[in-house]
Amino acid sequence: MNAKSYDVIVFGATSFVGKLLCRYFASHFNPGELKWAAAGRSIEKLELMRRSLDRRDSEIPLIIADARDERSLAAMCSQTGVVVSTVCPYALYGEPLVKVCVELGTDYCDLSGEAQWIRRMLDRYEKTASKTGARIVHCCGFDSVPSDLGVHFLQKQAFERFGRYCSHIKMRVKAMRGGASGGTIASLVNVAKEAAENPALRRELQNPYLLCPRDHQPKVRQESLSRPQYDSDFEAWLAPFIMAGINTRVVHRSSALLNYPYGEDFRYDEAMLTGAGLRGGMTAYAIAGALGGFIAMTAMAPTRSFLQRFVLPAPSQGPSPRSQAEGFFYLGFLENEREDREIRAQTTGDADPGYGSTSKMLGQVAACLARGGKDNKKGGFWTPATLLGDLLVDALQKHAGLSFTLVDGGKPV
Numbered sequence: 480m481n482a483k484s485y486d487v488i489v490f491g492a493t494s495f496v497g498k499l500l501c502r503y504f505a506s507h508f509n510p511g512e513l514k515w516a517a518a519g520r521s522i523e524k525l526e527l528m529r530r531s532l533d534r535r536d537s538e539i540p541l542i543i544a545d546a547r548d549e550r551s552l553a554a555m556c557s558q559t560g561v562v563v564s565t566v567c568p569y570a571l572y573g574e575p576l577v578k579v580c581v582e583l584g585t586d587y588c589d590l591s592g593e594a595q596w597i598r599r600m601l602d603r604y605e606k607t608a609s610k611t612g613a614r615i616v617h618c619c620g621f622d623s624v625p626s627d628l629g630v631h632f633l634q635k636q637a638f639e640r641f642g643r644y645c646s647h648i649k650m651r652v653k654a655m656r657g658g659a660s661g662g663t664i665a666s667l668v669n670v671a672k673e674a675a676e677n678p679a680l681r682r683e684l685q686n687p688y689l690l691c692p693r694d695h696q697p698k699v700r701q702e703s704l705s706r707p708q709y710d711s712d713f714e715a716w717l718a719p720f721i722m723a724g725i726n727t728r729v730v731h732r733s734s735a736l737l738n739y740p741y742g743e744d745f746r747y748d749e750a751m752l753t754g755a756g757l758r759g760g761m762t763a764y765a766i767a768g769a770l771g772g773f774i775a776m777t778a779m780a781p782t783r784s785f786l787q788r789f790v791l792p793a794p795s796q797g798p799s800p801r802s803q804a805e806g807f808f809y810l811g812f813l814e815n816e817r818e819d820r821e822i823r824a825q826t827t828g829d830a831d832p833g834y835g836s837t838s839k840m841l842g843q844v845a846a847c848l849a850r851g852g853k854d855n856k857k858g859g860f861w862t863p864a865t866l867l868g869d870l871l872v873d874a875l876q877k878h879a880g881l882s883f884t885l886v887d888g889g890k891p892v
């Protein structure tokens with residue numbers, strides 16, 4: 480804890496996911512356990528959000544700041560140890576806050592899955608963060624906490640069991656239920672727009688080591704799994720998983736930041752399981768086709784604006800409370816380079832991945848950071864696994880409805 484007025488400020492407290500995060504803080508932490516405030520650009524919207532919380536939370540302080548006004552951001556950051564931001568799309572509005580946090584040495588976490596923007600932030604601010612002590616961590620929601628920590632968990636178990644780390648991990652989405660919000664769609668659409676206008680960026684986004692240090696030398700080819708195929712390890716067909724584009728980059732960054740403990744030839748891929756037989760194959764092709772169609776439509780201006788106006792959710796809209804409560808995710812991790820040393824793990828969540836679960840994950844990252852994090856890590860751009868590791872695994876299992884377990888024959892061990 481520090482001598483600032485707040486441990487955490489939620490910037491973007493009026494966003495769809497920001498409101499869920501405020502509700503989580505209000506219901507989960509006793510007053511005094513975590514000193515937090517809600518921030519945004521509109522006092523009316525902030526007051527509306529605050530009125531939606533429990534009565535005992537009516538005194539939660541509100542702070543006005545605009546994502547495009549560095550002075551207001553600096554005034555906000557100087558009051559807190561940690562800022563957590565859901566203001567989006569990050570590629571359009573996120574940079575001034577990262578800059579201010581880095582300059583003031585304020586810790587920062589967010590839900591960005593916009594790999595091209597994260598690369599820009601690394602190039603522009605990583606050096607300064609290491610000097611000022613600001614600890615910056617992107618991707619603290621469903622992308623990419625379960626993937627990053629799932630790998631961390633499986634590698635630790637493999638080392639304890641076999642005395643070595645896994646050289647190839649496959650992550651497979653076994654089941655998942657949830658929806659998307661307007662902000663998520665706006666962020667995805669903005670990436671598609673930037674990529675459509677910039678061929679160099681399109682190539683960059685294909686690079687599995689995009690978020691690794693610039694001098695990283697690839698030693699092995701990573702599989703992208705962008706087409707349907709059969710996976711005999713899981714005895715099922717695979718369809719591309721939309722989050723793989725950011726999750727795999729985060730997992731490789733973690734490996735690089737740890738100085739490649741799993742080997743410089745470590746391989747990691749992600750896909751969705753669609754079942755066995757003809758039906759599984761047809762589902763895999765249908766998902767791949769729908770995803771390809773969506774990407775193509777968002778890349779072209781006329782179809783993009785049609786989708787935004789008539790089909791996709793608008794900003795601040797998202798899945799209903801019921802669909803969040805009925806949502807879940809179930810991810811499988813496997814390594815079997817040698818069959819006698821196969822090891823499998825699973826990561827599950829008790830609410831819909833993008834909102835119910837994400838708001839709890841983000842809240843726990845912010846709370847862990849506010850408590851000092853793991854081993855007092857120094858300033859820089861971290862990943863969830865490298866910054867918080869086991870501390871976050873424990874916090875998520877105790878307070879956020881996630882589980883990380885080894886499995887044998889489909890059952891937890």
Ligand SMILES: NC(=O)c1ccc[n+]([C@@H]2O[C@H](COP(=O)([O-])OP(=O)(O)OC[C@H]3O[C@@H](n4cnc5c(N)ncnc54)[C@H](OP(=O)(O)O)[C@@H]3O)[C@@H](O)[C@H]2O)c1
Nearest residue numbers: 493494495496546566567590620621622660662663794795
């Ligand atoms: N990593 C994951 O798993 C995951 C999961 C869910 C969401 N996300 C990401 O989280 C982000 C938030 O999504 P969402 O659906 O909650 O967004 P949203 O409801 O559309 O909200 C956007 C927020 O940005 C604020 N904003 C925009 N311009 C601003 C400015 N100039 N100054 C201050 N605030 C400004 C808006 O403020 P007003 O209310 O005043 O308009 C609003 O609070 C998206 O990038 C999404 O992709 C990631």
